[in-house]
Structure formats: C-alpha cells, structure tokens
Amino acid sequence: MLSLPLHSWPGPQPSWQQGILLIGTRHKPGTSRAEARVRIRQALGSVLAQTLSIPADAISFPRNPGNRPRVLIAGRAEPGLSISHEGTLSVAALNLHGAVGIDLMQVQEVPDWETIACDYLGPRTTRQLQQVAEEQRPTAFAQAWCLREAMLKCAGLPLVEWSDTTQPPGRSFTLDLPATVQGVVVLPDAADAWAPGLTA
Template sequence: MLVIGIAAVPPRLEARLRLRDAAREAAAHWLKLDIETISVESTPGAPPRLLLAGRAASLSFSHDEGLSLAAIGLHGAVGIDVMRVQYIGDWFHLARDYLGPQVAEALAACTDAQRPLALAQAWTAREAALKCIGRQLAEWDARPIDCHLQPLSLPAPYVATLAS
C-alpha cells in the first residue's frame, strides 16, 4: 500500500488533477513501470481505480483545504480521508446523524478542548472505511464495516485515516 500527499493549491480542481498525476508518478516509480502505462479511471458514484499496465489497483483520494492525499492498494480495497481539526458548532447532531449514537455519546464526554480532534479522528475513520468498501457518505446505519483502520501521522492541524 502506498500513501501520497501533496500540498493542495487552489482551486480544488487543480489540486485533484495534481494528485492524480502524483499517484501515477508514484506508482510508476514504486512498481518500475512506464508512466504512460498507468491511468486513473473514475466513474461518478464509483471508487476510482488505478490501471497499471493491464491490471487494476484500488485508489482513494481525499482533499481538505491545504492538503490532498491518495492511497493505492495493490492487493485489495483502500480508503483514505483527511480533515483539518476545527471547531464545529453543531458537532453533536453531525456526529449522531453520520457517525452514530455511540460516537456522539463519546464526543459528549470529551472536554471542549478535546472534542475537535476526537471528532476529526472519528469522521476520518468513518469516511475512510466507507470509501474502502465502496459506499458513499450517508446518514448513520449500523451495518458493520469490515476493514482495518490506521490513523496517519500528519502535521497539525490535519488528521487522516487509512482503511484497508
């Protein structure tokens, strides 16, 4: 598995294009392939795929203001999500509606100073897991998601999670 990051440059469309190019370049270097044999395939509503000289690899992208990340999985699905740690006023309703009642209760037990980081960690974990299984973000449901979650070490104010 390979994780690639770039400092995002506005506008967002440019950052997306740069990240796709960076994923292709990294895969070419990593696998010792000609970059011309590598392409990104994306269809609205479906996870993107990296096409590597005739075979497909899992690909996941995430963007937040100032940073973009990509994950490539050669041996299975991957999902990645990045978020800036920030205060969100309506955190309880957001957590209850999208992360579930247990997470909302855990966040309610946090101090005001701890909550922004804990919310960002929970959000990126949920979003990365959903991307890994090919589901889009939707309101909470209790269906189990079977994937391994790995927090990534990033400089403040960013939090990210990789799912595989």
C-alpha cells in the first residue's frame, strides 16, 4: 500500500489532496475518550475554517451517538468523515467528494490473534498472517485489522464477523506514523483515479 502523510494539528496549515484531508492531534496521557472526541472535532473545525476560508460557524458536527461521525459545511454537500483514536493520538479523514474510512491500532502482541483473524479478517488474511515471521506479526496484524475496520467504516458498516459479503471494495493507503502505531485510510473504488500528491 502507498503511504500518506498525516498532518499534525496544531501545526502548519495542511494541504488538500483532491478533496482529501488527513489530520492528527495528540492528547495528554489520561485524556478521556470523550475529551479526545471533542478535541479532534475542534481541530478539524479549525483546519476546515482556515483551508476553505470560511467562518467557524459555517461548520457543525451533529451529535450522532452510536453512528458514524458527521460534519456539515454550509453551502456544500455533506462530506465523508471518519475518525479514529488510539492512545494519545486521534486522527480524522475527510473526503469532500465521497465516503472515507480511517482506523488506528497500537502495535502489540495479541495472544489469540489467530482466532480473532479467523473471525474478523477472513481465511486469506489469516493464512497470510500465519506466514509472517513471529517478530513481524504484531505489525502485520495491526495493519490488517486497520484495513478491515477502515474498509467497513468507508462503506458505512459496523464491525462484524467475516463473510464474503462483509468485505466491501475500496482503495487503501497506510498512514505515515511511528512504528508503534499502524493506520490505514480507505477510499471508495470510485476514487481509483485519485493519487497522492495531487492537490484539490
């Protein structure tokens, strides 16, 4: 998979790549998930206001407990939004032209990884993980898990056990992150013409 840069916020103003925006923000250790959700939305609101040259009150985040996150921008069609949290890092992916999915996972030993892979990642991915060297498996598992979650998020589906009908198509990219964390972004197949490095 190609790797995409994650723009840290606060920081230099991020650039759009064909309507795609990826930002991340760090929290202090011990920050609650509720506070992390607020902070990543505040960061995204600030970035949108600056990069789109619109007032902050033109951006809103409807409360949608238990469902995918949403952002509304006055005068524009509703963009795709996906958010993920891991440890002290929160990330957001926004697509002005359609759906998007993003997911993070800490690289760590997962004692029952094989059972989890069989249940959620499917037989092909499980076989691939079985062939990975033991010392590299935590990273490979984390990346495979992020890919699965990001694909489901992009399709607007909840995390469910594997079946051939629960593997939606999509184009995937890894995030440029420290080795201790894996991250994946997924765009719909309709975005196949998209390539990193091209601006909006």
